Amino acid sequence: xxxxxxxxxxxxxxxxxxxxxxxxxxxxxxxxxxxxxxxxxxxxxxxxxxxxxxxxxxxxxxxxxxxxxxxxxxxxxxxxxxxxxxxxxxxxxxxxxxxxxxxxxxxxxxxxxxxxxxxxxxxxxxxxxxxxxxxxxxxxxxxxxxxxxxxxxxxxxxxxxxxxxxxxxxxxxxxxxxxxxxxxxxxxxxxxxxxxxxxxxxxxxxxxxxxxxxxxxxxxxxxxxxxxxxxxxxxxxxxxxxxxxxxxxxxxxxxxxxxxxxxxxxxxxxxxxxxxxxxxxxxxxxxxxxxxxxxxxxxxxxxxxxxxxxxxxxxxxxxxxxxxxxxxxxxxxxxxxxxxxxxxxxxxxxxxxxxxxxxxxxxxxxxxxxxxxxxxxxxxxxxxxxxxxxxxxxxxxxxxxxxxxxxxxxxxxxxxxxxxxxxxxxxxxxxxxxxxxxxxxxxxxxxxxxxxxxxxxxxxxxxxxxxxxxxxxxxxxxxxxxxxxxxxxxxxxxxxxxxxxxxxxxxxxxxxxxxxxxxxxxxxxxxxxxxxxxxxxxxxxxxxxxxxxxxxxxxxxxxxxxxxxxxxxxxxxxxxxxxxxxxxxxxxxxxxxxxxxxxxxxxxxxxxxxxxxxxxxxxxxxxxxxxxxxxxxxxxxxxxxxxxxxxxxxxxxxxxxxxxxxxxxxxxxxxxxxxxxxxxxxxxxxxxxxxxxxxxxxxxxxxxxxxxxxxxxxxxxxxxxxxxxxxxxxxxxxxxxxxxxxxxxxxxxx
DNA sequence: CGTACTAGTCTTTTT
DNA sequence: GACTAGTACG
Numbered sequence: 046x047x048x049x050x051x052x053x054x055x056x057x058x059x060x061x062x063x064x065x066x067x068x069x070x071x072x073x074x075x076x077x078x079x080x081x082x083x084x085x086x087x088x089x090x091x092x093x094x095x096x097x098x099x100x101x102x103x104x105x106x107x108x109x110x111x112x113x114x115x116x117x118x119x120x121x122x123x124x125x126x127x128x129x130x131x132x133x134x135x136x137x138x139x140x141x142x143x144x145x146x147x148x149x150x151x152x153x154x155x156x157x158x159x160x161x162x163x164x165x166x167x168x169x170x171x172x173x174x175x176x177x178x179x180x181x182x183x184x185x186x187x188x189x190x191x192x193x194x195x196x197x198x199x200x201x202x203x204x205x206x207x208x209x210x211x212x213x214x215x216x217x218x219x220x221x222x223x224x225x226x227x228x229x230x231x232x233x234x235x236x237x238x239x240x241x242x243x244x245x246x247x248x249x250x251x252x253x254x255x256x257x258x259x260x261x262x263x264x265x266x267x268x269x270x271x272x273x274x275x276x277x278x279x280x281x282x283x284x285x286x287x288x289x290x291x292x293x294x295x296x297x298x299x300x301x302x303x304x305x306x307x308x309x310x311x312x313x314x315x316x317x318x319x320x321x322x323x324x325x326x327x328x329x330x331x332x333x334x335x336x337x338x339x340x341x342x343x344x345x346x347x348x349x350x351x352x353x354x355x356x357x358x359x360x361x362x363x364x365x366x367x368x369x370x371x372x373x374x375x376x377x378x379x380x381x382x383x384x385x386x387x388x389x390x391x392x393x394x395x396x397x398x399x400x401x402x403x404x405x406x407x408x409x410x411x412x413x414x415x416x417x418x419x420x421x422x423x424x425x426x427x428x429x430x431x432x433x434x435x436x437x438x439x440x441x442x443x444x445x446x447x448x449x450x451x452x453x454x455x456x457x458x459x460x461x462x463x464x465x466x467x468x469x470x471x472x473x474x475x476x477x478x479x480x481x482x483x484x485x486x487x488x489x490x491x492x493x494x495x496x497x498x499x500x501x502x503x504x505x506x507x508x509x510x511x512x513x514x515x516x517x518x519x520x521x522x523x524x525x526x527x528x529x530x531x532x533x534x535x536x537x538x539x540x541x542x543x544x545x546x547x548x549x550x551x552x553x554x555x556x557x558x559x560x561x562x563x564x565x566x567x568x569x570x571x572x573x574x575x576x577x578x579x580x581x582x583x584x585x586x587x588x589x590x591x592x593x594x595x596x597x598x599x600x601x602x603x604x605x606x607x608x609x610x611x612x613x614x615x616x617x618x619x620x621x622x623x624x625x626x627x628x629x630x631x632x633x634x635x636x637x638x639x640x641x642x643x644x645x646x647x648x649x650x651x652x653x654x655x656x657x658x659x660x661x662x663x664x665x666x667x668x669x670x671x672x673x674x675x676x677x678x679x680x681x682x683x684x685x686x687x688x689x690x691x692x693x694x695x696x697x698x699x700x701x702x703x704x705x706x707x708x709x710x711x712x713x714x715x716x717x718x719x720x721x722x723x724x725x726x727x728x729x730x731x732x733x734x735x736x737x738x739x740x741x742x743x744x745x746x747x748x749x750x751x752x753x754x755x756x757x758x759x760x761x762x763x764x765x766x767x768x769x770x771x772x773x774x775x776x777x778x779x780x781x782x783x784x785x786x787x788x789x790x791x792x793x794x795x
Numbered sequence: 796c797g798t799a800c801t802a803g804t805c806t807t808t809t810t
Numbered sequence: 811g812a813c814t815a816g817t818a819c820g
Binding site (some may be wrong): 104105106131132133157158180233234236237297298300301400401402403423426460462463464465466467581599600601602620621622623624625626637638641663664 | 804
């Protein structure tokens with residue numbers, strides 16, 4: 046008999062309500078994963094449902110992995126036949142089996158955002174679209190939106206036929222999709238869209254899956270887009286045993302096509318749906334929850350819901366304002382050191398959250414300076430790094446001969462004397478014959494205009510084909526190692542004497558380790574399967590419990606996670622909420638940012654420290670922003686703020702509408718002071734122009750010990766004045782001698 | 796064909 | 811400020 050008594054009343058109600066549509070509105074930290082896992086256990090143990098008939102869909106691999114683990118623990122035997130996967134992985138699984146029915150090859154490749162951009166670049170060239178007039182990113186976003194709405198190129202053309210402004214978009218979408226098809230490639234959005242297309246086009250495939258998935262659960266339902274909504278609807282249509290879990294207040298992916306109406310209108314779409322709210326929070330202190338509730342209550346059109354907790358400890362949320370982004374970072378790092386020293390918290394208990402990835406740099410510098418272990422989540426995805434993409438492109442070329450993009454990427458990497466001109470000629474030949482780029486390479490001697498390059502191209506093609514045959518009796522790791530050896534790829538990096546050569550080689554080593562781990566975990570795994578897994582993996586998945594480093598990440602990345610101590614930084618109007626949303630003047634956009642703030646606040650268990658900076662460098666420009674409107678929405682009684690008054694001096698009244706004036710009027714702490722009508726001018730702001738660290742002379746000289754953000758500690762051996770900057774030579778303890786510009790290197794004396 | 800320098804863009808968030 | 815694509819030159 047299973048343990049339902051671990052659940053509270055509402056959770057239990059949700060766990061045992063198994064027939065028909067169910068909407069679980071689960072507030073932050075209300076134990077939704079626990080509820081879902083118990084529900085699955087209940088289905089199997091009490092309702093005698095075959096695990097084979099159950100499916101649980103999530104958005105991130107991390108969420109899927111976590112759920113898988115918890116299900117395995119509670120269900121035990123048979124749990125492996127439950128589908129616990131992300132939307133994308135689910136679709137790949139379906140497509141790998143049936144995509145040939147809609148005219149693709151079953152060993153299709155998956156293009157990431159980078160690949161899509163390359164394709165679009167080629168499309169622009171081919172259609173002679175002026176990249177100054179149209180932006181690739183904009184066109185891609187438009188296509189992505191269309192795909193999320195299940196519009197193929199033809200549907201899109203039809204829908205926008207009357208709009209002259211969209212003419213080029215229509216052409217670009219057509220050509221883009223045609224290129225993908227020729228390359229036997231699918232982008233992220235295609236994975237969902239084409240699965241829906243397949244299920245609609247092939248009733249017997251749909252029936253097969255409908256029959257199989259008698260019970261379907263969807264996590265983070267508020268983040269589903271139209272395509273995902275339709276996919277779920279199709280799959281659940283036969284049995285209607287659809288349980289969706291979500292929180293409309295945590296819908297933060299509108300830019301990715303998420304449609305908050307999917308959750309708000311669930312009861313309309315499923316009139317007999319049962320709705321259960323989970324409002325008890327097991328994570329945060331009451332003060333943190335009060336702050337979160339206060340902020341989110343400013344949004345309209347929510348499903349009302351109020352989080353409460355039984356937790357007693359109650360430390361007010363703290364707000365602090367700093368002079369600059371740099372000071373903010375340094376002070377926060379100092380504070381984390383103090384928390385650790387006092388033995389209250391470990392580094393791994395602390396997280397620093399920010400709105401944009403660019404904000405991580407100031408923190409990174411502060412952490413390096415203090416030698417505190419830290420880990421930045423997100424940013425440049427490991428698999429998006431140049432050297433990793435190169436190696437993967439080799440593997441893709443070996444795996445799928447039709448992936449032109451991969452072939453073109455590595456045909457001259459490392460340099461083998463095949464230049465842009467030759468590549469164009471091969472491409473033209475391929476286009477005229479209607480064959481793939483790689484096949485054209487194989488018959489390079491047939492292309493008369495190539496001249497000497499033909500021989501080189503031929504050799505390249507031969508090498509790939511040799512690897513292809515080798516693949517039959519050697520593992521992925523073996524192939525990759527041989528590949529690196531044959532191509533002298535690592536030697537090439539070493540010879541390039543770029544200052545990140547060591548990093549890049551380390552990255553390749555890490556890739557080899559990942560391949561090895563993959564092969565250990567999946568002894569039967571093929572190269573295709575490995576590449577597929579890699580394509581759907583993000584950096585966030587690397588976050589593991591028990592990490593002893595301070596975590597830094599965007600608020601988006603933090604969704605679904607929790608930390609004892611949270612520093613919510615950069616709370617300024619223009620940063621969070623971002624300029625884009627403020628300028629758009631669209632209240633809906635502001636509401637989305639507010640939900641983002643709500644997500645940020647509710648990540649904290651014990652301590653929440655909010656901060657802002659008076660001045661901040663953004664895109665190489667110093668900006669003075671007001672304290673975020675979201676901070677002002679937190680009532681004073683839940684907040685404790687300390688503005689460093691001593692850094693501020695009483696000065697003349699600035700002219701109407703000046704930034705300094707606005708700043709103080711907007712500052713919640715000054716607003717309530719007796720002299721609130723008057724205005725302060727912070728001294729440092731007036732002086733700050735040109736006083737930035739970059740224009741200062743180095744404070745070190747030859748013989749000094751210095752620390753660098755990447756290379757660690759070293760000794761300065763030479764300094765030479767050049768027209769633009771000072772050239773510094775440093776012998777680092779770990780990586781040896783490097784020559785760099787002082788302005789660029791930002792060395793710190795120790 | 797490859798390198799070195801320049802100009803332009805980017806920054807909101809990601810599976 | 812940082813990165814990238816594009817261009818001029820060797």
